[in-house]
Amino acid sequence: MTEYRIEASILIVGDGTSIEDAVVVLDGGVVSYAGPASNAPPTPGAEKVTVPVMMPGMWDAHCHFFGIAQPNLEALATESIMVRSMRVTRDARLALHAGFTSVREVGGLGVYLERAIAEGYVEGPNVYAAGSILSTTGGHGDIHSIPEEWMTGADRIDDLELCDGADEARKAVRRQLRKGAKVIKVCASGGVLSKYDDPQHQQFTHEELVAIVDEAARAERIVAAHCHGKAGIMAAVRAGVKTIEHGTYLDAESASAMSDSGAILVATRFVGAELLSQPPERGLPEFARQKLTETYRRGREAITAALDAGVTIAVGTDILTSDDQWGRNGGELSLLVECGLTPDQAIVAATTVGAMTVGPQAVGSGAIRQGEPGDAIALSADPRAQIEILGDANSVTHVWKGGTLAKSPDQRAGTVTG
Ligand SMILES: [Zn+2]
Structure with missing residues (x-):
């Protein structure tokens, strides 16, 4: 060497x-x-x-190697996993060449891509992947417009996994560990790209979240929780979740709970700015555009609340499509600075805080x-x-x-x- x-x-x-x-x-x-x-x-x-x-080298602490062409999760069901797998090889290379030597891939094909990169077949960053995103039935990680069988049957979509009740939640964590997951990702509130749920509503009960965190912790994995609404944020923090993704409706009380527990906020401004600036033909469903307009607007206040309470903030883009957003991951830092971080804080958020978002699994600081x-x-x-x-x-x-x-x-x- x-x-x-x-x-x-x-x-x-x-x-x-x-x-x-x-x-x-x-x-x-x-x-x-x-x-x-x-x-x-x-x-x-x-x-x-x-x-x-x-x-x-920078860390993108929230992205997805889904390999879909449009910001519509139905594509996980309608596009071939082989095509998607090939697309993400380019995404990985673009991230690396943009200065991102590590990514935390919070659901998607990252567990498989990581192996191909480690074996030298594909050029890309260090990938700390979650495997499937864990969701309740009907929750943010469910695709409401397709037959339920496609989510749960033998040929189900690998990027998402539905589980209900503490026992199923534990088994779902174990299934991700079996695939080589380095972090566990759950949806603790409704979301933007899911049709029939509300970003403000909590998803997963306290018991389910505790089971997930406990199962992950015994394997020295941290849990990352997708949360927009305050109820989901509070429930996730109480259960011992380490990173709050989006954190849209963070206020003084929930920010102080995060600060007390040492939870990290991954605000993901980049995807909002990108998707809202795209013309409709790029494929963002209208219901998602409406939800995103509101969450992107409110997300700025969440960062203010986080800064006021001394919450640690990490850089994460939430890029989920295979397009020219890859290679511009560092745009998240400018957006964080617009929301009140100093450039030095943004750089720390993209480096040492990035490593903290994978807890004991991090190789290096x-x-x-x-x-x-x-x-x-x-x-x-x-x-x-x-x-x-x-x-x-x-x-x-x-x-x-x-x-x-x-x-x-x-x-x-x-x-x-x-
Ligand atoms: Zn995401």
Whole structure:
């Protein structure tokens, strides 16, 4: 494996600190030195790279490798899983080349994609996947417009799993562990892309959520809960859920409950901004457009409440379609800054907080420090002055994943095509 000595005018560590005139040495897949150039060890055999800015590879803590062309979950039933599987290989590559060396895939084909990436067949980030999204019958992870048999029969959709009652919920968690899930995803409230439910309504009972969290915890997995309404947020936090996805109707009381329990908010502004700006022919159902208009508007207040209560915030896009949103995942950071985070807070949300969203399963802390995995990126400018550059893959000049160079300026022309 090539040893790299990267000289950076600025090293953003990922914990809110930075070092000027820094050197990072990547050797044997890990960071063997990160600090001031003046203290750097000699590296006679290393390949030298000089860059303006270096920072940790980013984390998208909420995305889906569904491989569907339109933002309509009926496509999970009507499009071939083989076609979907091939589409997500490109999504993975675009995420990596946009500077995302890790993703937490909260439901979809990620458990399978992770294997193909680990085996070297597909180029992509480290994938921490949930397997199927767990939902109540009729809940957000059910597709209300198709025969129930398609959700529960032998040929059921693999991306979603219905379970009702604590025993079924436990078994559903065990089925995800059997597939290699690193995190468990549940729908604790109604949602936007589900036709007949209300984002404000709680889904899963306290007993069901407790069973899911308990089963996951014994396997050292954390639980991520999709929640818009306050009742779902409160129930999830009370049951010991570690990350609240969307958190749309967060208020002072629920934000303080999150803060007390150490739960992390993954606000997912990106998907809302994207889907609402698309013309109707891109396929967002009208009922979903109406719900999304309201949740996207309210979501801004949720971030204010979270910041006021000191809730930890992670970067997650909720990209769910195979289109040009992949490769622009870093656009979430600009949207968080618009909602009141400082650029430094947004960068921490995309790095060390990202690693926290997979709990004990994380390999590394998400920072660039000695002994950490060699997941790092170089940028053409300082994102603390221009946060929007993190949403443009062309600003990401180099990507190292596990100490291996996955993208360099010579390869840039090929990164956004296809
Ligand atoms: Zn999602």
